[in-house]
Amino acid sequence: MDTQTVVVRIRTPDSKDMDWTVNGSLQLTFRDVLDVISRVSPDVVTTAFEYEDEDGDRITVRSDDETHAMFSYYLGILQQMHLCGQMKEPLNIFPRACKPAGKRNIHGLKVNTKMSIEKRLSSSGPECLSTKSLQNSSTEFVNIMANGQIREEDIECQDILGHGNGGTVYKAHHCPTGNTLAIKVILLDITQEVQKQIMSELEILYKCSSPYIIAFYGVFFVENRVSICTEFMDGGSLDIYGVIPEPVLGRIAVAVVKGLTYLWRLKILHRDVKPSNILVNTTGQVKLCDFGVSTQLVNSIAKTYVGTSVYMAPERISGEQYGIHSDVWSLGITFMELALGRFPYTQIQRNRGSLVPLQLLQFILDEDPPALPQGQFSAPFEDFITQCMKKQSKQRPAPEELMIHPFIDQYNDENTEVLSMWLCRTLEERRSRAVT
Ligand code: ATP
Numbered sequence: 227m228d229t230q231t232v233v234v235r236i237r238t239p240d241s242k243d244m245d246w247t248v249n250g251s252l253q254l255t256f257r258d259v260l261d262v263i264s265r266v267s268p269d270v271v272t273t274a275f276e277y278e279d280e281d282g283d284r285i286t287v288r289s290d291d292e293t294h295a296m297f298s299y300y301l302g303i304l305q306q307m308h309l310c311g312q313m314k315e316p317l318n319i320f321p322r323a324c325k326p327a328g329k330r331n332i333h334g335l336k337v338n339t340k341m342s343i344e345k346r347l348s349s350s351g352p353e354c355l356s357t358k359s360l361q362n363s364s365t366e367f368v369n370i371m372a373n374g375q376i377r378e379e380d381i382e383c384q385d386i387l388g389h390g391n392g393g394t395v396y397k398a399h400h401c402p403t404g405n406t407l408a409i410k411v412i413l414l415d416i417t418q419e420v421q422k423q424i425m426s427e428l429e430i431l432y433k434c435s436s437p438y439i440i441a442f443y444g445v446f447f448v449e450n451r452v453s454i455c456t457e458f459m460d461g462g463s464l465d466i467y468g469v470i471p472e473p474v475l476g477r478i479a480v481a482v483v484k485g486l487t488y489l490w491r492l493k494i495l496h497r498d499v500k501p502s503n504i505l506v507n508t509t510g511q512v513k514l515c516d517f518g519v520s521t522q523l524v525n526s527i528a529k530t531y532v533g534t535s536v537y538m539a540p541e542r543i544s545g546e547q548y549g550i551h552s553d554v555w556s557l558g559i560t561f562m563e564l565a566l567g568r569f570p571y572t573q574i575q576r577n578r579g580s581l582v583p584l585q586l587l588q589f590i591l592d593e594d595p596p597a598l599p600q601g602q603f604s605a606p607f608e609d610f611i612t613q614c615m616k617k618q619s620k621q622r623p624a625p626e627e628l629m630i631h632p633f634i635d636q637y638n639d640e641n642t643e644v645l646s647m648w649l650c651r652t653l654e655e656r657r658s659r660a661v662t
């Protein structure tokens with residue numbers, strides 16, 4: 227029954243309804259539908275949508291399960307229509323938006339969900355958008371990205387999104403298709419041989435496809451610069467948000483654990499889990515970036531920028547073997563920082579960035595790990611941090627244990643609205659503070 231083509235009619239308040247033809251509707255996720263809605267109404271941030279049941283009552287959809295239930299219900303209705311010889315009616319859905327972007331998103335930030343949906347459309351085939359205007363530039367973009375044909379001359383750098391130890395990240399415009407990207411430009415003095423090695427080590431990024439991992443669009447070298455092109459996230463990284471409330475943090479933690487589990491399954495260790503490498507967007511997505519797939523790239527950067535990351539696990543600081551458990555320590559210390567709004571070891575002073583001289587980290591080796599202050603956070607969250615930050619690496623939770631930890635389990639509800647709302651509000655507050 228799922229092979230049946232269905233027409234979803236996206237009903238907008240301004241009556242510019244759009245029909246979307248879908249095959250394999252039962253495979254669609256909540257995010258797929260939101261992505262398409264955001265392309266129909268790019269100026270509003272949609273966090274949920276509704277459909278009508280047989281009695282005309284509106285049912286709200288906010289998760290994959292509810293999306294699946296909606297399509298199952300509609301396929302049943304279609305069958306009834308068929309049996310009764312009735313004309314097929316499209317499935318009407320009604321996006322539920324926050325305030326119009328112009329009012330609420332005073333940064334003028336735009337949610338760029340085009341690429342992810344098109345990537346999936348191009349790889350999985352059957353679903354298609356019925357509107358031509360939506361297809362043109364996007365198909366071209368997918369082809370360019372899929373073939374690794376992104377070129378420096380096609381890119382116009384706009385704002386600087388931030389500086390790291392390794393380079394500078396720009397928001398950029400891909401001129402041939404009009405899409406927005408993030409480009410990390412790193413200055414490196416390396417031979418052509420090393421360039422080739424880096425290119426081939428980064429190949430695996432084309433194969434990474436997860437809603438919890440930043441999409442990779444390509445890499446190119448020009449003179450002594452390497453430019454790495456990825457999906458742009460309009461909320462930036464988590465290091466700028468100070469204290470993040472636990473219900474928001476819980477949803478972020480679920481996404482980060484899912485992202486790490488995905489990488490670990492591909493035998494990729496992240497190696498650099500920290501707040502600045504967790505990116506968020508105003509549709510409530512959370513994605514990991516900057517994981518160390520290229521040893522050559524990591525080594526080449528390390529030659530220029532000396533220091534040791536304060537998020538490193540004790541066994542890494544003391545030069546022992548690195549494994550999944552080391553990522554789990556970094557996960558723990560990262561979430562402790564995000565809950566407290568400061569780096570958990572008060573004794574370790576950082577200037578800018580996360581690198582310090584190795585000697586400063588002796589404290590992490592000598593002392594007991596910090597714990598969250600009692601009574602301010604839920605017991606599951608306190609325990610999650612304690613478990614992840616066990617000094618003995620083997621005592622930290624394994625991936626499957628992380629997923630079923632009560633803190634993760636409690637927030638594993640696919641509710642993207644909590645983060646989306648909090649992020650929009652926080653960005654708005656930051657913006658008005660900057661203006662006054
Ligand atoms: P380090 O170099 O030690 O890893 P870092 O993670 O802060 O530190 P970069 O990775 O260079 O440094 O990133 C700089 C900043 O650019 C980040 O803090 C983040 O705010 C922003 N940024 C990076 N990638 C993106 C992206 N895809 N979308 C939006 N903002 C991004």
Ligand code: MG
Nearest residue numbers: 390502503516
């Ligand atoms: Mg980074």
